[in-house]
Amino acid sequence: AQSVSQHNHHVILSEAASLELGCNYSYGGTVNLFWYVQYPGQHLQLLLKYFSGDPLVKGIKGFEAEFIKSKFSFNLRKPSVQWSDTAEYFCAVNQAGTALIFGKGTTLSVSS
Amino acid sequence: GAGVSQSPSNKVTEKGKDVELRCDPISGHTALYWYRQRLGQGLEFLIYFQGNSAPDKSGLPSDRFSAERTGESVSTLTIQRTQQEDSAVYLCASSSPRGAYNEQFFGPGTRLTVL
Numbered sequence: 001a002q003s004v005s006q007h008n009h010h011v012i013l014s015e016a017a018s019l020e021l022g023c024n025y026s027y028g029g030t031v032n033l034f035w036y037v038q039y040p041g042q043h044l045q046l047l048l049k050y051f052s053g054d055p056l057v058k059g060i061k062g063f064e065a066e067f068i069k070s071k072f073s074f075n076l077r078k079p080s081v082q083w084s085d086t087a088e089y090f091c092a093v094n095q096a097g098t099a100l101i102f103g104k105g106t107t108l109s110v111s112s
Numbered sequence: 113g114a115g116v117s118q119s120p121s122n123k124v125t126e127k128g129k130d131v132e133l134r135c136d137p138i139s140g141h142t143a144l145y146w147y148r149q150r151l152g153q154g155l156e157f158l159i160y161f162q163g164n165s166a167p168d169k170s171g172l173p174s175d176r177f178s179a180e181r182t183g184e185s186v187s188t189l190t191i192q193r194t195q196q197e198d199s200a201v202y203l204c205a206s207s208s209p210r211g212a213y214n215e216q217f218f219g220p221g222t223r224l225t226v227l
Contacts, residue, residue: 004154006154034215036218042220043203043218043219043220043221044203044218045218046215046217049215090154090155092155097143097162098160098168099145099147099157099160099168099171100145100147100155100157100205100216101157102147102154102155102156103154104152104153104154105154
């Protein structure tokens with residue numbers, strides 16, 4: 001069955017620290033990959049997405065993610081986090097025209 | 113334009129009662145999805161509507177759950193005889209499937225609490 005695994009349930013960082021959140025998926029065929037973010041009290045927003053082409057994708061607010069097909073991974077990175085990055089982060093996968101399969105999410109807490 | 117809207121934002125109900133949750137997708141979006149998020153869990157797919165095609169109901173957890181959509185507009189998710197395990201945030205998303213790319217835009221959700 002298709003699945004998405006996010007290895008870190010809760011990550012705590014100080015401002016300016018570097019961030020990497022792991023995401024692995026189990027999904028046959030061509031996939032679309034997404035990272036969504038949910039800030040406290042707000043609804044889910046798209047952070048970045050990969051459909052094809054350059055496996056290193058850049059999103060909003062300085063985030064980037066790298067698709068490594070051989071590892072079935074799509075890890076999210078940011079070189080220097082800010083307090084405002086405190087949020088819950090969800091990795092998701094789908095094939096064109098189908099529902100998203102989400103990981104369980106990673107809560108990021110950034111202390112100032 | 114306006115994003116995806118959902119109502120009510122919060123719903124508290126007693127076990128055994130029926131509830132209806134509403135979703136207004138972004139105008140022009142032909143695809144509409146329902147998901148739910150239980151505490152400490154990721155989002156679980158429930159049902160998917162695409163234009164006039166038969167909906168994909170493969171994610172509905174039981175026959176107490178049903179959903180309808182009028183054309184390419186409003187959708188209603190109905191939960192009959194609610195149980196405590198139905199307590200969750202119910203999220204609606206819509207997308208415009210142009211080509212292979214269907215970024216889904218999410219609404220704010222309805223938080224359902226079954227007492």
